[in-house]
Amino acid sequence: MNxxxxxxxxxxxxxxxxxxxxxxxxxxxxxxxxxxxxxxCTLLAEPDFAKPFTKAPEPLNEPLSCRWSxxxxxxxxxxxxxxxEQAKIRVNEGSDLTVEGRRAWWGVExxxxxEPSNSIGVTVTELAADRxxxxxAEKIPGNYDVGxxxxxxxxxxxxxxxx
Numbered sequence: 001m002n003x004x005x006x007x008x009x010x011x012x013x014x015x016x017x018x019x020x021x022x023x024x025x026x027x028x029x030x031x032x033x034x035x036x037x038x039x040x041c042t043l044l045a046e047p048d049f050a051k052p053f054t055k056a057p058e059p060l061n062e063p064l065s066c067r068w069s070x071x072x073x074x075x076x077x078x079x080x081x082x083x084x085e086q087a088k089i090r091v092n093e094g095s096d097l098t099v100e101g102r103r104a105w106w107g108v109e110x111x112x113x114x115e116p117s118n119s120i121g122v123t124v125t126e127l128a129a130d131r132x133x134x135x136x137a138e139k140i141p142g143n144y145d146v147g148x149x150x151x152x153x154x155x156x157x158x159x160x161x162x163x
Contacts, residue, residue: 030162032127035079041066043077043157073139073146075153080134084126090134091122097151099125100158108147116140121147123154133157 041057043066055069065078080087084103088094094107106123118140125133135157137149 033161035064040064043160044068044153048153048156073137075137075149077133077135077157080132081130082132083130084124084132087124087132087134090124099154102126102158106147106151119146121150123150125154125158
């Protein structure tokens with residue numbers, strides 16, 4: 001009996017001295033790539049579009065900006081130094097959206113008065129507290145959901161900026 005009591009006492013001491021296993025560490029949050037080293041025109045490629053380019057991607061006058069031309073549509077993007085709240089003014093009557101887990105704002109405007117009519121879709125995605133990705137798509141004639149063009153291209157660019 002003494003042996004059993006000794007074993008139980010030893011077990012109690014060992015259990016009291018052991019520390020619980022640490023909780024699992026959460027997956028690391030992906031970090032935004034160093035934007036100084038990013039060529040904006042490489043953030044989208046021809047396979048990201050349903051049709052081939054009608055022109056090579058064109059860097060725009062501002063840093064971190066590019067334009068892609070596809071038959072009947074133009075897509076351009078820029079990374080801006082502003083908050084999402086500041087950037088929301090780019091989209092009249094927009095609505096909330098999430099792009100790859102990030103807050104975003106998007107909307108579509110159609111100009112039926114122009115000949116031919118055109119639609120412009122804009123998606124503004126928060127990259128950091130003071131950085132947004134502005135993705136704009138224009139379709140002439142405006143006969144389908146150009147907003148989905150801006151949204152899906154935003155997803156592709158965000159994935160590449162955080163990989």
